[in-house]
Amino acid sequence: MSFEITILGSSAAVPVKGRHMTSQHVRIGNQQFLIDCGEATQHQLINLGISLHKIEHIFISHLHGDHFFGLPGLLSTMNMQRRTDPLYIHGPRGLDEVLLANFKHTKTDLSFKVFLYDNPTMFPEVIYENEKLTVETIPLTHRVPCTGFLFREKQKQYRIIPEKLPSGLPFEAFRALKRGEDIDFQGEQIFYKNVTLPPRKSRSYAFCSDTKYSKSVISKVYGVDLLYHESTFMHRHLDRANTTFHTTAHQAGTVAKEAKVGELLIGHFSARYGDLNNLLEEAREEFPNTELAKEGKQFTILERE
Ligand SMILES: [Zn+2]
Numbered sequence: 063m064s065f066e067i068t069i070l071g072s073s074a075a076v077p078v079k080g081r082h083m084t085s086q087h088v089r090i091g092n093q094q095f096l097i098d099c100g101e102a103t104q105h106q107l108i109n110l111g112i113s114l115h116k117i118e119h120i121f122i123s124h125l126h127g128d129h130f131f132g133l134p135g136l137l138s139t140m141n142m143q144r145r146t147d148p149l150y151i152h153g154p155r156g157l158d159e160v161l162l163a164n165f166k167h168t169k170t171d172l173s174f175k176v177f178l179y180d181n182p183t184m185f186p187e188v189i190y191e192n193e194k195l196t197v198e199t200i201p202l203t204h205r206v207p208c209t210g211f212l213f214r215e216k217q218k219q220y221r222i223i224p225e226k227l228p229s230g231l232p233f234e235a236f237r238a239l240k241r242g243e244d245i246d247f248q249g250e251q252i253f254y255k256n257v258t259l260p261p262r263k264s265r266s267y268a269f270c271s272d273t274k275y276s277k278s279v280i281s282k283v284y285g286v287d288l289l290y291h292e293s294t295f296m297h298r299h300l301d302r303a304n305t306t307f308h309t310t311a312h313q314a315g316t317v318a319k320e321a322k323v324g325e326l327l328i329g330h331f332s333a334r335y336g337d338l339n340n341l342l343e344e345a346r347e348e349f350p351n352t353e354l355a356k357e358g359k360q361f362t363i364l365e366r367e
Pocket residue numbers: 124126204272
């Protein structure tokens with residue numbers, strides 16, 4: 063099953079030539095998600111050949127414009143292209159008022175249903191779940207209520223070794239073995255450990271933007287395969303980071319190191335930095351396996367034994 067994150071926008075607060083406002087596309091198996099929807103998100107989706115209409119759920123971290131001003135435009139385009147599938151939006155309280163005012167004054171009557179859910183901001187909570195995956199909020203520390211999102215595959219099943227099974231085994235017996243249960247078949251016991259391989263590891267992706275450096279994030283993202291953490295400033299601008307409730311590249315590297323994640327992506331770069339490699343080097347001093355979350359880059363989390 064695929065598990066891919068595509069960066070649509072990496073800029074903080076204002077756009078810079080070649081850098082757009084925050085948004086990421088997540089594809090897990092045949093499901094597609096959007097995290098944040100800054101201006102130009104729909105342009106970036108089109109540029110990268112991603113269909114707007116396959117997106118089922120949109121997760122909005124907080125109500126600063128650089129994280130959601132692209133949403134009315136995206137919904138309008140979906141409407142003009144006569145989308146019919148429902149769309150599920152998980153955002154902070156108040157997002158409904160913003161969207162409704164938009165549609166009221168533009169006299170827009172959407173061709174599809176939109177289900178809006180308020181994100182719990184005080185405690186981590188599962189806000190979406192299907193048979194393979196959960197999405198949980200990560201409470202963050204910002205100037206307005208803000209949450210990150212943790213995408214985590216559920217515990218996977220044992221893998222059957224077909225040549226080790228007798229023929230004629232009923233479907234229910236297969237399912238029981240995959241769950242790790244021993245079965246009786248024609249008077250003989252079959253031990254799941256003898257006929258299966260262990261489950262593959264469950265994969266996880268954590269998105270943390272925007273936030274002041276906070277140790278509480280470390281336990282929430284502990285051991286994830288891939289962590290996106292905002293790195294708005296260089297550490298020499300720590301004062302600015304503190305007053306605006308943002309993180310420095312050094313601090314993001316520290317979070318990744320202490321949380322023992324697999325890989326770190328840094329993004330949400332202040333427009334004051336032309337060369338992002340300085341931010342990258344600073345984060346890598348703390349956590350070497352770090353990459354820049356630049357526009358158009360795709361990060362894949364591979365299946366592991
Ligand atoms: Zn913000």
